Amino acid sequence: MPRVVKHPEVRRGELIAAARALFFEKGYEATSVDEIIGRAGISKGAFYYYFPAKEAVLEALAEQMAREAANETQALVADQTLNGFERLDLFLKHNRRLKVERAPEALALFEALFRPENIALYHHVFTRISRVLIPLVADILQRGMDDGSFLPGDADAMAEILLGLTTTTHDSVAALVGAPSEEAFQVAAAAFQRRWVAQGIVADRILGLPEGSIQFIEPGFAEAFFAGWRLKQAG
Amino acid sequence: MPRVVKHPEVRRGELIAAARALFFEKGYEATSVDEIIGRAGISKGAFYYYFPAKEAVLEALAEQMAREAANETQALVADQTLNGFERLDLFLKHNRRLKVERAPEALALFEALFRPENIALYHHVFTRISRVLIPLVADILQRGMDDGSFLPGDADAMAEILLGLTTTTHDSVAALVGAPSEEAFQVAAAAFQRRWVAQGIVADRILGLPEGSIQFIEPGFAEAFFAGWRLKQAG
């Protein structure tokens, strides 16, 4: 094969992109290094020139996704004129809007991340995302505790817990994207919606807000998600 | 090798036991089927006579551990004379006592389950344990909501959330058992303790109990755990 030299950053990016596509498609374990290098158009040696092991690509990919998530959020926390609750509300509104606006990509992403064979991928990605988001959320909580919007407490630990809550929806989401039939999906979607409503109430109680203050998802999100899913099944 | 025939249940049990020891020792991925059959004193073919794939042993092991956890808990929920809070308190007391009494085994178990290479094992085990415990906890919560011990709400979803909370301590426990030095362990132990205290407060608020009502771990648990760890490091 002809030898093509590229800037290391470019090559690295291409390798991660190739891995990303394949990991999402077939899972981390089921993707071989040979497939990654085939897609990236590069030799085995070059792969191991950039990454010490297959798992390192997984780490790099998780890192990249965590950075993307952090970048989108960071700007929101900057606004100094808002109090704690307004800030949290903005943060949540932003996330809700993202979920709806990007429903197609989100569907694909979730379908990839929540498939049983992708637990390792899921865990890596969410651990890293949590790690970057915890300080941001902790900051929001701390200000809210200081200005009386929220009940006082250990802001860091509570940020960790609140974010942890969202990652424990794994099973309910997995049931959604793994639903084998429309009936199963309907059941899973109902459970999903119930779970998130309960989670909002739980968050309200943790922070000492009136019930209904915090909403993680739009009321009709499961259905909207469902529309995309049905489209995919049909196509 | 001479051929020894045993009752299928016995053989299956021996295979799971051998796998359990090896998975705990070196992790799921790092354990080969050859090692499992070597320890169990059986041939490759016999292994695949009992399990369709390596992963099936992992499932079976997770199943076994989930059943053990459920059996120990089930008896507690049976007592009809107690109200919701007393029942929950009993459940938590039982778990706290278990953690202390079985600190040595718990240490070994945790050290195995929370090592980074064992994420798959961890996830399988805890998903299955959650699945059997959720109905039990939901039952406790429902009775407590009915008799006014707890704030009303979706008992199933809240049971799921409360149990989910405990699994999101993964990182803080992983930091504990993966600590490379005594200093790192001390830091991790402090974070661990803080995290669990916050979690107790969170649970109080979710159920509408006065702060301090729920305690997941004994005040000195991290230190007790630490003693065992130091012993191991020294030995």
Add this chain to the structure above:
DNA sequence: ACAGGACTGACCGTCAGTCAGTAAATGCCT
């Protein structure tokens, strides 16, 4: 011209899984 960074591809050891066959247990007929 040459040093060192970027890259190649044949090769290696290991591992999960297969399979054709075999020994022991069990049922069944006489």
Add this chain to the structure above:
DNA sequence: AGGCATTTACTGACTGACGGTCAGTCCTGT
């Protein structure tokens, strides 16, 4: 009770694929 047939439990050599290595080659900037 003893022979025969069927089923169950098991053996171990083998395969293909995979992650990772390495000796060496090409390319680019200085």
